[in-house]
Amino acid sequence: MSLPAPPPLDPARLAALDAADEARLPLDDPLAASSSLRAAGHGADATAWALSQRSFRASARSKLGDRAEQMLFTRAGLEQASRAELAARHAATLRAAGASAVVDAGCGLGADSLAFLDAGLDVLAVEIDEETAALTAWNLARHPRGEHARVVVADVLELLEGGTLAADGEWGRFALWFDPARREAGASGRRRTFDPEAFSPPLSALTGLSAADPGRVIAAKLGPGLESGSVPGRFDIEWITHRQDTVEAVISTPPAHPGHPAARAVRLEPDAVLERPREPLEAPEGSREAHDDGAAPDLAPEIRPGDTLWEPVGSVLRAGFVRDLAAELDADLLDPEIAYVLSARESRSAPASHPLATGYRVLETLPLHTKKLKSWVRTEGVTELTVKKRGVDLDPAAVRRQLLAGSKASGKARKPATLVLTRHAGKRVALAVEPL
Numbered sequence: 001m002s003l004p005a006p007p008p009l010d011p012a013r014l015a016a017l018d019a020a021d022e023a024r025l026p027l028d029d030p031l032a033a034s035s036s037l038r039a040a041g042h043g044a045d046a047t048a049w050a051l052s053q054r055s056f057r058a059s060a061r062s063k064l065g066d067r068a069e070q071m072l073f074t075r076a077g078l079e080q081a082s083r084a085e086l087a088a089r090h091a092a093t094l095r096a097a098g099a100s101a102v103v104d105a106g107c108g109l110g111a112d113s114l115a116f117l118d119a120g121l122d123v124l125a126v127e128i129d130e131e132t133a134a135l136t137a138w139n140l141a142r143h144p145r146g147e148h149a150r151v152v153v154a155d156v157l158e159l160l161e162g163g164t165l166a167a168d169g170e171w172g173r174f175a176l177w178f179d180p181a182r183r184e185a186g187a188s189g190r191r192r193t194f195d196p197e198a199f200s201p202p203l204s205a206l207t208g209l210s211a212a213d214p215g216r217v218i219a220a221k222l223g224p225g226l227e228s229g230s231v232p233g234r235f236d237i238e239w240i241t242h243r244q245d246t247v248e249a250v251i252s253t254p255p256a257h258p259g260h261p262a263a264r265a266v267r268l269e270p271d272a273v274l275e276r277p278r279e280p281l282e283a284p285e286g287s288r289e290a291h292d293d294g295a296a297p298d299l300a301p302e303i304r305p306g307d308t309l310w311e312p313v314g315s316v317l318r319a320g321f322v323r324d325l326a327a328e329l330d331a332d333l334l335d336p337e338i339a340y341v342l343s344a345r346e347s348r349s350a351p352a353s354h355p356l357a358t359g360y361r362v363l364e365t366l367p368l369h370t371k372k373l374k375s376w377v378r379t380e381g382v383t384e385l386t387v388k389k390r391g392v393d394l395d396p397a398a399v400r401r402q403l404l405a406g407s408k409a410s411g412k413a414r415k416p417a418t419l420v421l422t423r424h425a426g427k428r429v430a431l432a433v434e435p436l
Ligand SMILES: C[S@@+](CC[C@H](N)C(=O)[O-])C[C@H]1O[C@@H](n2cnc3c(N)ncnc32)[C@H](O)[C@@H]1O
Pocket: 077, 080, 081, 082, 105, 106, 107, 108, 109, 110, 111, 112, 113, 126, 127, 128, 129, 132, 154, 155, 156, 157, 179, 180, 181, 182, 200, 201
């Protein structure tokens, strides 16, 4: 298969980067670093490029780990790169589906491709942007299995729809992985787009490919706001919260349980999964958050000190699984429309903690009135306040400022407190809580 390779990188730039690495030039003094490289004979462009690469590497560490030190970046490519832990999950999904090779269709700088190589897959990385593809080729070549990867500059849809890839004798063993660009040019620069048809490539292109070639392993990373109704029923969907952030939804076909596509709310670090079969007809928007199975939800009759208030992680909300989680927590809803659930203090089956929710012990129920809450802050001697809210139209930061105004912290012992502003059975309420 003859496909266009990326252009080579500028040797003068790479030499400047090598020199900066070898000399361990300090990141926090770019002027000194720049003078040192210029004095050693490196040109202005090469010096600026090398120093920006070192600074990208430093910022990429939290997302990509030690691997970042072996990579080259663009700002947009780094922003869009998959976190290392999530890329590993993408690779595991493809492997579990039986793939031994993958087309990384819109590979960016190759964070996913690197994880595919880690997992023993062969990689054909396709990137439409020539400058990005040149950096990706460098990034993949540094992997111990780098010879199992190839980077090409092309529009992947043209390759797929024009039959170029299908003409390859080994095409049968390739999975397709898409991580479409979710940014579009706007008046004030590039902004995130939430419409799956505005992705590049668009969601319909992926689902169309899958309809035409139903046995092919196809998976894609999409935004966490994905509505399950926009994804054909033959795909598994999982919404993923990594640590505290709900970062993506991944769709994949064929489903992990053959013939039984599932929706999953996933948390990574700590790991947990809540799974339910996908239903042919999805619940209408608006009923998803708290009770999407059509059954009348159980409502907590009252809120008492010692009860546990649970705040589900984002993937549970996005998947519409609050009610399913409430069953695991032996909890009731506070309000049909709000995603807080409550375990009664006498519950014997409520767990002490749960990876899919943050638990708070209820200390006191208070009226949601500024004057009364201010007086509570004074009486309790609160010096630091965390305000959380769901289902009430208030700005937690403004409420916090208002409640702490005039309470003099100096000289007082530190007294942190947490208030949850929400609704119970249709009425606004403030709950003083403490983390479990
Ligand atoms: C979200 S980024 C991929 C990030 C990558 N998965 C990673 O973890 O580093 C999407 C990339 O797809 C590329 N792209 C968009 N449309 C494409 C197309 N039709 N063919 C090939 N590449 C495309 C964009 O240039 C961009 O670099």
